[in-house]
Amino acid sequence: MAGSTLIIEDLHVEIEGKEILKGVNLEIKGGEFHAIMGPNGTGKSTLSSAIMGHPKYIVTKGSITLDGKDVLEMEVDERARAGLFLAMQYPSEISGVTNAEFLRSSINSRREEGNEISLMKFIREMDKKMELLEMDPNMAQRYLNEGFSGGEKKRNEILQLMMIEPKIAILDEIDSGLDIDALKVVSKGINEMRSNDFGCLIITHYQRLLNYITPDYVHVMMQGRVVKSGGPELAARLESEGYDWIKHELGIEDETVGQEA
């Protein structure tokens, strides 16, 4: 099967009556790795929450489609079943549900009844992937994210990614708080996913991650829009020169989404 295509057109999103996204356009196809960079408070996490259907984020204009299907019409769980995955900037803790239980039910909820993954196969896959991510096997039996260190949470998000095998993934600051070794391991996990059936949107502040995961496209977000796109060389230039040159080029004074009501 060919890869999926996620198309975001002229997306406007409000939170509590305040417009945060002001016309985002983006197209992500299977086989492609996209990176979004941009200063703090420019709408990057808002974009990921809106794609996943967080109820606080109200789409007032524009569209999101996955292989031509209207994502905005789908409930959150339908979006996941359709093949979308979000690794959150701040993963939540769920007490009382073990990591393994959570993973298995996440996989099975995306499958048809009667076609659930067998326990043996699940354990085999999970062991293999935890080893690749250099995770302590005990992490499988701990409650989801409860008491996980920052780096353990991020590694665990990548474990979910590798087990669930979505069509399109959005990884929001998957590199924040990672030590250098963990950054390499997490990157290895993401690179392992590379195939024509998998497209990825990586939100990051640092070129460092992109040394390990080479993006096909790099986008810069300011004022709730994608204001510039390019290849990996754009990330390298941002690393050495910062964002001021883009602001100059585009005549932007305040890059944030603004404080007006």
Ligand SMILES: Nc1ncnc2c1ncn2[C@@H]1O[C@H](COP(=O)(O)OP(=O)(O)OP(=O)(O)O)[C@@H](O)[C@H]1O
């Ligand atoms: N739930 C919310 N309620 C109120 N304001 C919000 C909410 N979510 C986001 N915002 C506001 O929207 C703006 C954009 O936030 P967002 O989290 O999308 O930025 P970001 O680009 O991800 O920033 P960072 O790089 O710091 O993670 C900010 O001004 C933020 O305060």
Ligand SMILES: [Mg+2]
């Ligand atoms: Mg953010």
